[in-house]
Amino acid sequence: MEQQALIAIGIFLATYALIVSEKIHRTIVAMIGGVLMVALGIVEQDDALYHIDFNTIGLLAGMMIIVTVTAETGVFKYVAVWAAKKARGNPVRILVALCLITAVGSAFLDNVTTVLLMVPVTFSITRQLRVSPMPYLISEIISSNVGGTATLIGDPPNIMIGSAVKELTFSAFLANLAPIAAVIMLAYIPLFVRIYRKSLRTTPELIRSIMEMDEKESITDRKRLVQSLSVLAMTILGFFLHQALHLESATVALAGAFLLLLMTGEHSMEHALAKVEWTTIFFFVGLFALVAGLVETGVISRLAVQAIDMTGGDPVASSMLILWLSAIASAFLDNIPFVATMIPMIQEMGNMGVSDLEPLWWSLALGACLGGNGSLIGASANLIAAGLAAKEGHPIKFVQYLKIGFPLMLLSVLLASAYVYLRYLL
Amino acid sequence: MVPNVQYRFDPGRIEIRESANGEDAEFLIRIPDGSPYLEAMKQIRQYFEDNDEITDVLFYLYPGHEIKAIVNRAHYADFLGELWKRRLLLSLEWKE
Numbered sequence: 001m002e003q004q005a006l007i008a009i010g011i012f013l014a015t016y017a018l019i020v021s022e023k024i025h026r027t028i029v030a031m032i033g034g035v036l037m038v039a040l041g042i043v044e045q046d047d048a049l050y051h052i053d054f055n056t057i058g059l060l061a062g063m064m065i066i067v068t069v070t071a072e073t074g075v076f077k078y079v080a081v082w083a084a085k086k087a088r089g090n091p092v093r094i095l096v097a098l099c100l101i102t103a104v105g106s107a108f109l110d111n112v113t114t115v116l117l118m119v120p121v122t123f124s125i126t127r128q129l130r131v132s133p134m135p136y137l138i139s140e141i142i143s144s145n146v147g148g149t150a151t152l153i154g155d156p157p158n159i160m161i162g163s164a165v166k167e168l169t170f171s172a173f174l175a176n177l178a179p180i181a182a183v184i185m186l187a188y189i190p191l192f193v194r195i196y197r198k199s200l201r202t203t204p205e206l207i208r209s210i211m212e213m214d215e216k217e218s219i220t221d222r223k224r225l226v227q228s229l230s231v232l233a234m235t236i237l238g239f240f241l242h243q244a245l246h247l248e249s250a251t252v253a254l255a256g257a258f259l260l261l262l263m264t265g266e267h268s269m270e271h272a273l274a275k276v277e278w279t280t281i282f283f284f285v286g287l288f289a290l291v292a293g294l295v296e297t298g299v300i301s302r303l304a305v306q307a308i309d310m311t312g313g314d315p316v317a318s319s320m321l322i323l324w325l326s327a328i329a330s331a332f333l334d335n336i337p338f339v340a341t342m343i344p345m346i347q348e349m350g351n352m353g354v355s356d357l358e359p360l361w362w363s364l365a366l367g368a369c370l371g372g373n374g375s376l377i378g379a380s381a382n383l384i385a386a387g388l389a390a391k392e393g394h395p396i397k398f399v400q401y402l403k404i405g406f407p408l409m410l411l412s413v414l415l416a417s418a419y420v421y422l423r424y425l426l
Numbered sequence: 427m428v429p430n431v432q433y434r435f436d437p438g439r440i441e442i443r444e445s446a447n448g449e450d451a452e453f454l455i456r457i458p459d460g461s462p463y464l465e466a467m468k469q470i471r472q473y474f475e476d477n478d479e480i481t482d483v484l485f486y487l488y489p490g491h492e493i494k495a496i497v498n499r500a501h502y503a504d505f506l507g508e509l510w511k512r513r514l515l516l517s518l519e520w521k522e
Contacts, residue, residue, distance in 0.1 A: 124484045217487035
């Protein structure tokens with residue numbers, strides 16, 4: 001192996017180790033790794049820029065802007081209070097309602113943003129009921145990763161896969177992944193209830209205080225609410241039609257975001273842009289540059305050759321290897337860098353003669369998204385929820401989460417394996 | 427224990443009932459319908475709801491402009507300070 005490739009592997013492994021160790025913020029580590037790839041001449045700057053996928057970054061930024069402006073209208077609080085009242089203030093029914101809202105929100109907004117919106121609302125409701133927020137937080141994290149699996153925009157791994165493979169449209173993701181995501185949620189809900197129902201007790205007086213709340217008071221600006229929901233609906237419609245319109249999903253999201261800012265004005269723009277999760281955006285930029293080093297030096301091609309050798313190019317073996325490897329790896333590593341590495345590898349397998357890549361892409365999406373539930377560090381949504389919970393004085397312990405998340409993750413990957421086999425490989 | 431703070435308000439402008447809620451303080455606040463101070467109360471709510479640092483002041487909204495605020499003792503003075511800044515309190519002082 002030539003020296004350039006060895007240096008690229010060294011930088012990549014050192015960066016990965018530092019991301020896993022969590023001693024330095026992952027964005028700083030990824031950006032330094034990416035810059036080193038360029039500074040040491042492993043890739044030219046132009047090549048690194050070519051590998052930074054604007055579609056992923058534009059889609060994330062666009063959705064973050066739309067959701068920030070929409071959240072300021074109080075609509076998400078309205079929905080949470082409305083759901084809590086529909087659940088008659090019963091803590092177990094509220095758990096189910098919040099999980100379903102999180103799953104659906106994750107599918108159509110993205111799971112990182114949904115968790116950012118749901119965690120404060122969850123603290124508000126559980127404080128009112130004087131029940132532990134922990135069952136809600138853990139169940140919502142798990143629901144966000146399952147819901148996010150269902151669509152192209154739901155979870156960062158899907159955004160990256162959808163962006164890299166033009167044939168996998170928003171509708172294709174929905175048609176192929178939403179059914180299995182729904183089945184997994186249906187399997188999880190009774191398990192959440194069974195695991196937590198004994199710890200979720202409150203008093204009739206506290207239930208009454210929930211029932212007396214007026215959700216309509218949560219809406220702070222009705223005009224902006226109409227504007228935001230109209231743009232959000234148009235943007236989601238745009239995702240369904242993006243291939244027919246010959247537009248990338250990032251173009252749709254950014255068009256929606258800046259149309260909304262045009263309506264809401266300059267002050268709103270500054271606030272919305274300040275609320276964009278720039279640390280996540282730069283994490284992606286660093287990772288793309290990092291993986292560019294591996295692609296340009298031929299490391300990814302060699303890995304693809306080895307994967308084909310291992311499975312003999314057999315579609316069933318290749319799909320199951322990718323599904324389970326992605327799930328286990330994503331449980332203990334952040335699934336975003338893992339998927340950033342796997343995408344060029346699967347593309348390379350296509351170049352080497354593997355004819356039908358579709359089962360492999362769905363296996364990667366299912367493995368990476370569902371695998372994120374395996375541990376607290378498995379996905380961005382988990383880390384964000386854990387960070388917010390710690391700030392509120394309720395830190396989620398790694399092992400506490402693992403005891404619930406890992407077995408549920410294994411169950412979901414088993415269901416996904418059966419689904420992939422029956423639908424694509426039989 | 428909540429900080430030793432004394433406050434006064436105009437009952438014609440705002441009604442405040444304070445009680446303990448576990449280790450937190452709970453305020454039941456009512457402002458008369460049509461009062462210009464309703465907007466001030468809305469701004470206070472938005473200030474805390476947008477605040478990424480002070481996340482432990484929670485608001486619950488009831489019919490008739492009644493608001494319940496559950497305030498972590500660490501932010502007790504911050505909460506009252508915001509009420510005072512927007513003239514919902516007449517005075518606010520530390521008790522020696």
